Amino acid sequence: MTPSLNPTYLIIGGGPGGLAPLLAASKNGSFPTLLAGGLVIVEKSATLGAGELHRFVITSDSSAETFLSCVIDNPIPELAAIAHTRIAQEMATYGKGAVPLKLAAELMDLVGKAFTTIIRNAPNCAVLTQTKCNALRRRSNGTWSADLLDLATGRSSSLSCETILSATGGVQNREALRNTMVAGAPLLPRHDARVMLSGDLVSDGGIDALKRRLANASAPRIAIIGGSTSALACTNLILTEAAERLGPGAISLLHRESLTVFYPSREAAKADAYECFDEDDICQVSGFVHRFGGFRFDSRELMRRILGLPGTEHENRVAPYRLPTRGDLRPDPVAQSILNRADIIIVCTGYRPRGMTVYDETGKRIRLCSEAPNARMVDVECAILDAQSRPIPGLFGIGLAAGYRPPKEMGGEKRFHGQVNGLWLWQNDIGARLAGNMIAYANRGTVTPLRRSLTAA
Numbered sequence: 001m002t003p004s005l006n007p008t009y010l011i012i013g014g015g016p017g018g019l020a021p022l023l024a025a026s027k028n029g030s031f032p033t034l035l036a037g038g039l040v041i042v043e044k045s046a047t048l049g050a051g052e053l054h055r056f057v058i059t060s061d062s063s064a065e066t067f068l069s070c071v072i073d074n075p076i077p078e079l080a081a082i083a084h085t086r087i088a089q090e091m092a093t094y095g096k097g098a099v100p101l102k103l104a105a106e107l108m109d110l111v112g113k114a115f116t117t118i119i120r121n122a123p124n125c126a127v128l129t130q131t132k133c134n135a136l137r138r139r140s141n142g143t144w145s146a147d148l149l150d151l152a153t154g155r156s157s158s159l160s161c162e163t164i165l166s167a168t169g170g171v172q173n174r175e176a177l178r179n180t181m182v183a184g185a186p187l188l189p190r191h192d193a194r195v196m197l198s199g200d201l202v203s204d205g206g207i208d209a210l211k212r213r214l215a216n217a218s219a220p221r222i223a224i225i226g227g228s229t230s231a232l233a234c235t236n237l238i239l240t241e242a243a244e245r246l247g248p249g250a251i252s253l254l255h256r257e258s259l260t261v262f263y264p265s266r267e268a269a270k271a272d273a274y275e276c277f278d279e280d281d282i283c284q285v286s287g288f289v290h291r292f293g294g295f296r297f298d299s300r301e302l303m304r305r306i307l308g309l310p311g312t313e314h315e316n317r318v319a320p321y322r323l324p325t326r327g328d329l330r331p332d333p334v335a336q337s338i339l340n341r342a343d344i345i346i347v348c349t350g351y352r353p354r355g356m357t358v359y360d361e362t363g364k365r366i367r368l369c370s371e372a373p374n375a376r377m378v379d380v381e382c383a384i385l386d387a388q389s390r391p392i393p394g395l396f397g398i399g400l401a402a403g404y405r406p407p408k409e410m411g412g413e414k415r416f417h418g419q420v421n422g423l424w425l426w427q428n429d430i431g432a433r434l435a436g437n438m439i440a441y442a443n444r445g446t447v448t449p450l451r452r453s454l455t456a457a
Contacts, residue, residue, distance in 0.1 A: 015051020049112025
């Protein structure tokens with residue numbers, strides 16, 4: 001590490017989440033401010049860009065146009081040039097549709113490479129790859145210090161800065177399933193031999209591992225726990241790659257919330273004979289039906305088949321079963337029977353933030369809100385919360401496991417109460433607001449609440 005570095009801004013994690021606010025800043029003109037103040041990105045792998053996208057064998061839940069929008073006509077020449085590469089042109093052929101995540105990973109690698117060049121050529125800026133952040137320490141003057149470890153040399157060092165963005169991604173913890181109650185009983189250790197995490201299934205080699213585990217089952221039964229895009233992605237993958245012996249009802253989809261479909265308008269929903277919505281499911285800003293909670297792209301089309309909507313071939317191999325909302329401690333004989341009879345159980349109950357150790361100015365560890373089960377990491381301004389749900393000054397977060405919940409000003413359907421994730425959100429208003437908040441904190445200005453409505457999301 002360069003000893004003379006004294007940056008204002010530190011980003012931990014150089015994947016899609018960490019780069020998203022920089023892309024937003026590059027489009028709204030605030031990126032030069034970040035560079036001028038001194039910007040350092042710490043990334044544990046060898047390069048910035050794709051993060052873990054390369055290992056996934058499924059399609060994206062963002063359109064090709066969304067991925068490309070961050071570089072097309074970008075004011076920064078190095079980013080704008082990416083739109084003319086072979087990878088970008090191949091992605092453009094998907095138009096408004098989803099793209100293979102491996103192709104998206106190639107594009108994000110180009111974005112990471114461009115940012116690496118730009119940042120490393122700027123004074124008091126650096127990209128520290130193969131570097132891990134072990135702890136964050138708040139100082140009495142409101143600034144921060146990060147304990148870093150060079151993974152190549154084993155050398156430890158510290159780096160001072162004004163404000164920090166944590167974008168280290170999320171993980172699935174198998175051991176946590178010992179305390180994960182489903183229909184009145186924990187999944188582990190009772191079902192240990194048959195449990196598979198969704199992240200393992202949709203990664204390289206995952207579907208082959210599934211086939212091996214089902215090899216001796218004459219009529220395989222699969223239970224998928226979850227009602228998110230991940231659950232539908234797993235279902236789609238199995239139906240596409242391992243459906244040879246699956247009969248009607250072979251896949252049980254155990255979910256708590258309603259399984260809903262996105263539509264651009266109520267008229268479009270009614271034209272599709274979709275009636276599972278009312279006024280509380282319509283975004284008052286955009287007019288979208290199930291704007292945040294509805295399935296999109298490949299998951300949407302699968303859900304339409306499961307529902308047997310017009311123009312689809314009814315998918316009778318998938319049998320949804322709704323668990324009682326917040327009824328994890330209540331025994332459910334039907335759900336337990338499904339789990340007991342399943343040859344394999346795919347768990348799609350979400351990701352948790354990667355562990356982060358934070359100390360206050362006295363050296364006392366600050367417990368984070370996200371350490372509690374099912375608790376969020378950030379507030380509506382992407383400020384990281386302590387155990388009392390108070391924002392920690394100067395510390396921000398973004399990413400898949402951040403638990404970001406949209407404020408009313410953002411729009412969305414009234415009935416939606418979950419978290420939102422999406423590349424468009426990260427690379428546009430949310431990313432711009434986050435970059436602005438970091439700049440404001442560094443200047444000891446006021447962090448203004450999010451007010452713009454994200455009508456294009």
